[in-house]
């Protein structure tokens with residue numbers, strides 16, 4: 417497994433459960449997009465017209481999460497802070513609310529539960545909100561703390577996770593410190609870093625801000641605030657994650673003043689009580705975007721005896737899609753049936769593409 421973000425770790429743990437001998441190689445396990453992610457299991461909140469297959473993939477993975485979180489927690493002893501209060505989609509003004517209603521049109525066609533709330537209903541449901549135009553409650557859009565999920569998976573994988581850069585050459589995995597070993601399959605789960613091998617993957621910068629506040633919202637708020645999109649994700653320990661920017665941006669991901677100010681301004685307009693919040697952290701990472709916003713899951717054509725399997729391009733949905741991706745990748749490695757819901761996401765949908773059998777997986781393609 418090359419890559420120890422939430423997707424790579426989940427795939428590795430599932431393969432270990434299947435009795436496979438797995439090594440996970442990453443110079444900074446859990447340190448990529450997983451570190452910035454807010455952890456919304458956003459089956460409805462990120463639904464959009466024309467992305468029905470992706471929505472169905474998300475629904476299938478969301479349905480795994482309750483059991484998945486409980487299993488990780490029981491096996492690792494790490495509480496991953498799965499919260500099931502649902503999500504409020506909020507429109508600050510009437511134009512914003514019109515946009516929110518466009519999202520629920522998509523949910524209605526897929527039978528996803530929602531309940532519309534008028535202005536007083538929204539304030540009654542979530543008293544920390546300002547005077548918003550209206551909201552929609554998505555009772556099945558839960559959330560989890562991705563950093564704790566990564567911690568749980570890292571504990572379960574133990575010394576199978578090796579902090580190192582890796583080069584793969586014709587089925588030999590060469591580690592930075594000079595050791596090498598053979599393998600039957602290489603699974604590539606390097607997020608936005610995969611762009612040097614998989615041209616369909618492109619970096620999309622996202623910034624999240626971690627706050628601490630005395631009176632946090634009781635559930636996830638995803639809002640349009642006078643045209644700006646913002647989300648506010650409360651954790652059980654009082655931390656609140658505000659996100660996220662979305663910029664087509666290939667340079668090193670750094671947080672910039674302009675975007676952070678816009679996000680915080682939108683968040684404070686939505687939840688005035690954030691005025692006195694302590695700023696704990698600002699994090700910028702690249703999401704792995706793809707041309708159709710869906711991941712690339714499965715065997716890719718590569719010369720030589722070693723199968724190369726892709727688990728990349730999860731864009732805005734790495735946390736949501738991790739448990740299902742793990743099942744799909746295990747099925748691929750074992751040569752079993754791929755769930756029908758994942759078949760639209762085979763890498764070959766973008767045409768024939770060959771992955772080199774000689775690859776430095778952590779090489780910066782900009783250099």
Ligand code: GLY
Nearest residue numbers: 622659660732733
């Ligand atoms: N799924 C949340 C984000 O990408 O910002």
